[in-house]
Amino acid sequence: MPGMIQSIERSSAVLRLLAAGPDRLRVKEIADALGLPKSTAHGILRTLEHVGFVEQDPRTTRYRLGRGLLDLGDAGLDVNELRSRALDWADALAARTVEAVRIGVLQGDSVRVIHHVFRPDDTTQAMDTGLVVPAHATSLGKILLAYDVTALSLGGLDPYTRKTVTVRRELARALAEVRAQGWASAVEEWESGRAGIAAPMRTFGGLVVGAIGIYGPVERICDSRLRPRPALVEQVRATAHAISRDLSGPRR
Structure with missing residues (x-):
């Protein structure tokens, strides 16, 4: 039986972390909370941002959940x-x-x-x-x-x-x-x-x-x-x- 895919587990953890807190988080805060190297956390965030699942505030560089997650509930692109x-x-x-x-x-x-x-x-x-x-x-x-x-x-x-x-x-x-x-x-x-x-x-x-x-x-x-x-x-x-x-x- 194939094993779990680590990158998906980590991406899921990032999304859950962002969903749990009221504030936007920096890359380092996310990395520290999940015990990940900062470079790994940054790579995950950039990928999630590319597909619309997270968004970055260009002024503060903090991340939050993206509106792309809403598409999952209405069959995709409007x-x-x-x-x-x-x-x-x-x-x-x-x-x-x-x-x-x-x-x-x-x-x-x-x-x-x-x-x-x-x-x-x-x-x-x-x-x-x-x-x-x-x-x-x-x-x-x-x-x-x-x-x-x-x-x-x-x-x-x-x-x-x-x-x-x-x-x-x-x-x-x-x-x-x-x-x-x-x-x-x-x-x-x-x-x-x-x-x-x-x-x-x-x-x-x-x-x-x-x-x-x-x-x-x-x-x-x-x-x-x-x-x-x-x-x-x-x-x-x-x-x-x-x-x-x-x-x-x-x-x-």
Whole structure:
């Protein structure tokens, strides 16, 4: 049986110490209280600060619990913050691909679109922000299902077109492929003549908190064999990676 992980035990002790006292603490006070070398305590604090679990007062250099701990009670990053931090990247993706861009989060066994950038041309388009789409039949949803161990068992797999995957075992295989390649596609699975490509947006520790992707006519998204165009896949993946780097950095 594997043993305990010392760094996690020490991090837990630091958090408990900060939670127990009414005052903010200096690095030395924390080190002395826990019997740790000052350098070790400082390293733990810097890591906890990076993930938002502690905060340092820049004036006094003292530490206290961070607001990142509150996220543990409400399923992670607030969708408004997620949307605001991805806005510029979504606009740039639409401009580069000349396709509509959507950002989505999991809502039960469906996906709620929290941001939509119109395809940058003169075609008539409807705003999709707030739209709820089926997770198993869309590229955004496949990304979110692939990294959520519980959502796949929440509901049925309704058919929307002849290409919709409705067998749970087949969907599980498709999601395993999504995890292996790091992106997802859906070709005429929700709407005939439409296709999408999506990639995961991650925060601290690689946690997937949303998905971003493009959506449009099959002939624009796919090649003649109905395979997603590699250049578009790379654009979506690069954008998702850029957003993930931002989400894993200090909060604004």
